[in-house]
Amino acid sequence: MTTAASGYTMPAEWTTQTATWLSWPVADPRHWGGAKDAIIRRKFAEIAAAISRYQTVRINAPGSSHPAIAAACNTAKTNPANLELFDHPNNDVWCRDHGPIFVKNSSGSLALTDWEFNAWGGKFGPWDLDNTIPQRIAVSLSLPRFEGGMILEGGAIEVNGRGQLLTTEAVLLNPNRNPQLSRDEVEQKLRDSLGATEILWLEKGIEGDDTDGHIDDLARFTNADTLIACEEPDTSSPNHPPLAGNMSRLKNFLTPSAKPYEIVPVHLPQACEIPGWRLPVLPASYVNFLILNHAVLVPTFRQPKNDSRAIGIIAEQFPDREIVPIDCLDLVQEGGTLHCISQQQPA
Secondary structure: OOOOOOOOEOOOOOOOEEEEEEEOOOOOOOOOOOHHHHHHHHHHHHHHHHHHOOOEEEEEEOHHHHHHHHHHHHHOOOOHHHEEEEEOOOOOOOHHHHOOEEEEOOOOOEEEEEEEOOHHHHOOOOOOOHHHHHHHHHHHHOOOEEEEEEEOOHHHOEEOOOOEEEEEHHHHOOOOOOOOOOHHHHHHHHHHHHOOOEEEEEOOOOOOOOOOOOHHHOEEEEEOOEEEEEEOOOOOOOOHHHHHHHHHHHHHOEOOOOOEOEEEEEEOOOOOOOOOOOOOOOOOOOOOOEEOOOEEEEEEOOOHHHHHHHHHHHHHHOOOOEEEEEEOOOHHHHOOOOOOOEEEEEO
8 A cells, every 4th residue: 555545745845843853974985084074073063053953953973983972962062851872874965865754644643754865876886784774763763664666756846735746857867866757657656656657747947956956956836835945046046047947837736725836036146166076066055944843954155245135035934934044065065954953753
């Protein structure tokens, strides 16, 4: 029996959560490397501390690294009552993509969906440990586990809790994921496993995005009838055409009540560049924010004017939550920020 047939659906991110999951950085020259490793570990501890002020933070990492993680989190003033470490060895940090996608039924019971993970089309091996994280979490939490039956990253989808799921053709229809599946078959997998009733497709993503165009860098639901979406007003930017195309599609989507969505535009930050780095332009995006029970963590990029404007726009969307800016310029060097490294566990 499928997940949906068993009565489970994926809730919206703004519903009440029990915890936020992270996968701790491992020492690997494929990642930030050198002195940056220590910087990134401190950044993860800072983020864990910020989350712990509002809810439990649960961390995947090899057991041998737990004492060092606990010490780093203690230095960052993480609430010890809200920190839980799990002996779940991992390859990389992108828990949004390799972690489970949690689902709930009408009685409030929790389960998780376990999708195949191939590091965004086989780009960054190895990923064998990352691919075991959902099963390990299911065992640790004694939760039912449903297999999704295809390759899917959590950053590729966004839901409003009313049956609509937002995604991109550049990722879910990319032959580096599921070449054996048609568009209709991909949609059916999403319906069967996440309880989606309507799939809303954008086309492509922004420059420098290793994921090929994850939705969580492009557009997010802020409530059931509102979308916040990136735009690039500079017509000379390579990001202008794809974001303009996405915006055009968004304006034609209808809510379950058959009304147009309220679209809230937010500019991309100015291009973040590191000379000589493998990504000539980093995929920095303000919509890669993370929703917590009583707060929203918002990525910033050391651009005071742009950061402040984006924070203000996001704050208007979440008037009952505290807005917590987190400097993510070092983090985005490897291709993602706050939403990319995390996965919410619904209450």
